[in-house]
Amino acid sequence: MGLLDGKTILVAGVTMDSSIGFAVAKVAQEQGATVLISNFGRALSITKRIAKRLPVEPPVLDLDVTNQEHLDGLADQIREHLGAEAKLDGVVHSIAYGNPETLLGGKFLTGPWEDVAQAVQVSAYSLKSLAIAVQPLMTQGAGIVGLTFDATVAWPAYDWMGVAKAALESTNRYLARDLGPQGIRVNLVSAGPLKTLAAKAIPGFEEIDEAWGTRAPLGWDNTDQIPTAKTVCALLSDFFPATTGEIVHVDGGYHAMGA
Structure with missing residues (x-):
């Protein structure tokens, strides 16, 4: 019996098989879930190819979380694949973006507002946008x-x-407050540095990565997304029925150590 038997999970933001979202989809399927994944734009064709590498090829949805038409049509997209009575038991937000040329690698003092606004919309506000879009199915x-x-x-x-x-x-905490009365739990997983496509786009990522192996008491494998994926799936399961607004660290214990 799997941890997610009988559950339907949407993993939003799967591009490569090295991504955390892909690992979550894989573990969720192995634990008995029916999984849908999403991407948009030019990356959508990559996602459709990558989907074939999962244990069961899932439906791939076209979803840009900054596009209100996409958000408004998300529930109908899901019903097209799963039927008119489709329900969702879990949603994974594996989405973030900041222009590496203007916002990362020592550019804090010069980052232009237009790019900062995009980063906040895609990486933070979209958690609320996605939650509202799937709310009717939850x-x-x-x-x-x-x-x-x-x-x-x-x-x-x-x-x-x-x-x-x-x-x-912060968005996680406010969503937990407002969706809790409807029985919807909202949590985050804080992973250590992983060699994903997103990490490769960060100039100077090695500065963050280097310290982890020596300071994390459990050690840290920056090529292994499975510990993070397992934690996400555990939070989607019935084993955390009274946990919301939480941030669970999956970083080998690095966050708890001093200098």
Whole structure:
């Protein structure tokens, strides 16, 4: 019996098979879930190819979380694949973007507002947008899980993406407050640095990555997305029925260590 037997999960933001979203979709299927994944634009064709590498090829939805028409039509897209009575038991927000040329790698003092606004919309506001879009399909006890990178401190090179993640973490708390009365749980997983497509776009990512292996008491494998994926799936399961507004660290214990 799997942890997610009988549940239907949407994983929004799957591009490559090295992404956390892909690992979540894989673990969720292995734990018995019916999974849908999404992407948009030029990356959508890549996602459709990558989907074939999952244990069960899932439906791939066209979803730009900054496009209101896409959000308004999301429930209908899901019904087209799963039937008129389709319900969602979980949603994973694996979406973030900040222009690396203007916002990352030591450009905090020069980052233009237009790019900062885009980073906050895509990386933080979209958690709320996605939650509202799927709300009509969510079951009692359903879970929404997003992905963050510890925004309680300032990291080298991360700059305005750190600010966007701080906004995401605050959005998580307010969503937990407002969706809790409907029985919907909202949590985040704060993963250590992983060698994903997004990480490769961060100039100076190595500065963050280098310290992890020596300071994380459990050690840290920056090529292994499965520990993070398992935690996301656990939060989507029935084993955290009274947990919401939380940030669970999956970083080998790095966050708890001093200098």
